[in-house]
Each structure stands twice: as structure tokens, then as C-alpha cells.
Amino acid sequence: WERVITEKERNLDFxxxxxxxxxxxxxxxxxxxxxxxxxxxxxxxxxxxxxxxxFHAEEILDRFPDLPRKQRETRMLRDVAPGLFIIGIGWVLKDGYPHEMRAADYDDWAVETKGKNGQLMHGLNGDILVWNPVTRRRHELTSMGIRVTKETLKVQLKISGQEDFLNLPYHQAILNDEIPLSIGGGIGQSRTFMYLLRTAHLGEVTVSVWPRQLKEICASRNIHVLE
Structure with missing residues (x-):
């Protein structure tokens, strides 16, 4: 999904x-x-x-500095809140690593923002994650964000070492103001169905090709994989 926005809407509140x-x-x-x-x-x-x-990704790192990214998310969902939106995915955090890599040419993860206590943060993007009580694991539903401007596109491509992308038609369209400012993202439909229907496996809500061994394991646990 994608929605056109104004310059004034490029902020955390929106x-x-x-x-x-x-x-x-x-x-x-x-x-x-x-x-x-x-x-x-x-x-x-x-x-x-x-x-x-x-929560900003930096705040989550502050809470669990000794845990890798997915374990930080799991602890937050299990112990703090069963539904989260993690802001600022892509910018390098204080441990020297981004919470997770993000492409440099769609979400704006470089723009400066202010945290809850006024501290400098980065990013106008993030993920919706929930606690899945069936699998007892983190469960990502959507990745989304306010998209880059021509200024932040240049910054992010420089950080990622992809400045040659600026010559491509899509990137040229951004630089020449031929593409409007927007916010957008992708919702994982099958993951959302899993969450709503309290299922344990993706195969319970979507038809695909699954290995025979996996289907046998699922059947032994009363998990009904669609065929």
C-alpha cells in the first residue's frame, strides 16, 4: 500500500x-x-x-544490550508489551549495528528525530510485531514507513555504498521531484491470518508446496497443512 502525504506529515506523530x-x-x-x-x-x-x-530500536537496545536483535524483540513482546511498533530500523545504533538492514531507497531511516526524553534518534519507519501465543515467538505483521526525500535518498545511498543507484530512472524521478512524498508498506497477509486464527504454521492458512517430512511432523502435532 502507498499513500501520498505532505511535507508537514513527515514526522513521528503522523x-x-x-x-x-x-x-x-x-x-x-x-x-x-x-x-x-x-x-x-x-x-x-x-x-x-x-x-x-x-519503541525506538535504540530504546530496545538500551533495555537488552547483551541480546541479539531477534531476541531483543522476543523479550520486549514477551515481557513488556504483546504488540509493538519498533521505530528507526536501518540506522546504525549505538552498538555499531542497525537493528536490521533496510533498503536505502524507500523507507526514510536516516532523518533525525527526537526520542521520548529529547535525545537524538533517527528514522521515520518501522515494523509492527506481536507476540504469537501459539508459537510463543515474535511475529512480524508489517514493515512500513515514511518514504525518502531526495535529500535522505542521497544520504542513505551514500551510507550503503550505492550512490551509483542515483543514475537509475526511479532514483532520478525522486531527485527531480517527479514522485510525490508518501508513506507506505507491506502487510504480511498470511502472517496476519495466522495471528487472527491462532494457527501454529503458515501452511494452515495458505496453500503452498511443503516437504513431506514437514507435513508428517505437523500432522503428528494436529497441525493441518493445506494442500
Whole structure:
């Protein structure tokens, strides 16, 4: 999905507003599914979080400096909040590494922002992650962000050593103001179905080719893979 925005909307407050609107739809879908299939509204699992909590990747690193990235996310979701939006994915954090790599030519992860206590942060992008009580693991639903300007495109391509990309048609269109400012992202539909339907495997909600051994393992655990 993609939406045209104005220069004034290139800020954290607007990013959070859009994230909350997306989450409102997902939460509403969860309620609809539970009403349609009451068996899903079980005390076996905690209820869906009504709201997300927002944390910058730098704040999460501060909480768990000795853990690698995925384990930091897991601890946050398990111990702090079952629904998160992690801001600022792509910029190098204080440990010398980005929370996760991001392409240099779509999300803006370089622009300067301010943290909750006024500290310097970077990035107008992030991921929605939730705690999956079935798998007891982190579960990413969407990656999204406010897109680069021609200025931050140059900065990010320089950081990533890809300045030759500036000669390509898409990048030239950004530099020449032929593409409007926007916010956008991708929602993992199958992952979202897994989360809403409380399933343990992607194969329960989407048809694909799965190894015979995997199907046998799933069957032994009463996991019904679609064929």
C-alpha cells in the first residue's frame, strides 16, 4: 500500500497515527473473527492487545544490550508489551549495528528525530510485531514507513555504498521531484491470518508446496497443512 502525504506529515506523530489506524483494522478483524468463530475466543491464549506500544530500536537496545536483535524483540513482546511498533530500523545504533538492514531507497531511516526524553534518534519507519501465543515467538505483521526525500535518498545511498543507484530512472524521478512524498508498506497477509486464527504454521492458512517430512511432523502435532 502507498499513500501520498505532505511535507508537514513527515514526522513521528503522523507515522504513529497511520500505524494506529492500521492496528485498529487488525484489532477489529480479530474481534470479528472471534464473534464469527467463538472457539477462537479461548482462555487458553491472552486476548489481542487493543493498542500498540511504540519503541525506538535504540530504546530496545538500551533495555537488552547483551541480546541479539531477534531476541531483543522476543523479550520486549514477551515481557513488556504483546504488540509493538519498533521505530528507526536501518540506522546504525549505538552498538555499531542497525537493528536490521533496510533498503536505502524507500523507507526514510536516516532523518533525525527526537526520542521520548529529547535525545537524538533517527528514522521515520518501522515494523509492527506481536507476540504469537501459539508459537510463543515474535511475529512480524508489517514493515512500513515514511518514504525518502531526495535529500535522505542521497544520504542513505551514500551510507550503503550505492550512490551509483542515483543514475537509475526511479532514483532520478525522486531527485527531480517527479514522485510525490508518501508513506507506505507491506502487510504480511498470511502472517496476519495466522495471528487472527491462532494457527501454529503458515501452511494452515495458505496453500503452498511443503516437504513431506514437514507435513508428517505437523500432522503428528494436529497441525493441518493445506494442500
Amino acid at each position: 507515522l504513529k497515527e497511520v500505524v494506529n489506524r492500521i492496528w485498529k483494522v487488525i484489532y477489529g478483524a480479530a474481534r470479528h473473527v472471534q464473534a464469527k468463530f467463538p472457539v477462537l475466543a479461548t482462555d487458553k491464549y491472552p486476548d489481542f492487545p487493543e493498542t500498540l506500544q511504540f
